[in-house]
Amino acid sequence: MNILPVHTIAEVRNLVRFARQNGSTIAVVPTMGALHEGHGRLIEKARAECGFVVVTVFVNPTQFNDASDYVKYPRTLDADVAFCAARDVDVVFAPAHEEMYPQTQQTYVDAGEVARFMEGHFRPGHFRGVATVVVKLLNITAPDKAYFGEKDAQQIAVVRRVVDDLNIPVEIVTVNTVRESDGLALSSRNARLSPDQRTMAIALYEALTAARNRIAAGEQSAVEVKRCAASVFARYPAVRPEYFEVADPARMTPVERIDGAVRLTGAIWVGQVRLIDNVLVMPGSAGD
Secondary structure, eight states, rough: OOOEEEEEHHHHHHHHHHHTTTTTOOOEEEESSSSOHOOOOOHHHHHHHEEEEEEOOOOOOGGSSSHHHHHHSSSHHHHHHHHHHHHOOOOOOOOOHHHHHHSSOOOOOOGGGGGTTTTTHHSSSSHHHHHHHHHHHHHHHSSSSEEEEEHHHHHHHHHHHHHHHHHHHOOOEEEOOOOTTOOOOOOGGGGGOOOHHHTTHHHHHHHHHHHHHHHHOOOOBBHHHHHHHHHHHTTTTTTEEEEEEEEEEETOBSSSBSSSOEEEEEEEETEEEEEEEEEEOOTTTOOO
């Protein structure tokens, strides 16, 4: 299947309108491109559940609190379109910056408390940018379902809150994190790791696994669980942990005592590359 990217809001709206008139349910998979098998799983689930699948490819400047990170973010549109075509996507919506932000943006979406901690603390303004662009994309594509990966668990919590609070008629569908054989979560940023850095990048998943096992063994103190993770990071002196937190899965706020499901979540720096990951844990269970 050959497809060409669509670059204008008017065109993608017309295509979605036509598909809906013909009885199709609409799926959107929002991405920033540099697509990998993690995105592939989202697309496959969307394809299985909906009649018309839109993949958006847009490196959104308003969610980057570091201008250099925005500049370095990989842009591989031709490869992304081929990736989507191989998975039977109907439309790749790849707008220019000027299409999404034709004038100075004055209206933003603030998700409140769910965006305050972890990523929200260390990346000021990040979730305001995420929430705003997601609302834009949902308004543009008017989907029945929108698909997101669990690797960005706090982002999902933010999107769910925004959709609920603003009465946006869309179902948020999540897909489990896709990992390499050693556990490293797939990420577009992984391509920036050198071979030595790639070896060290597993530190975060190892810390998450050790912390998860500690909870499975009965530990209820978040402080002790975080100490367990810190002991793993200590074995990787070239890795700089940014945060490691034990959080309420829905509200994404830190907890002190573990007496129900928790989301273990962390961020590390490996050289100039920042990686995030998380696992959902139930006390007494060692599984995700």
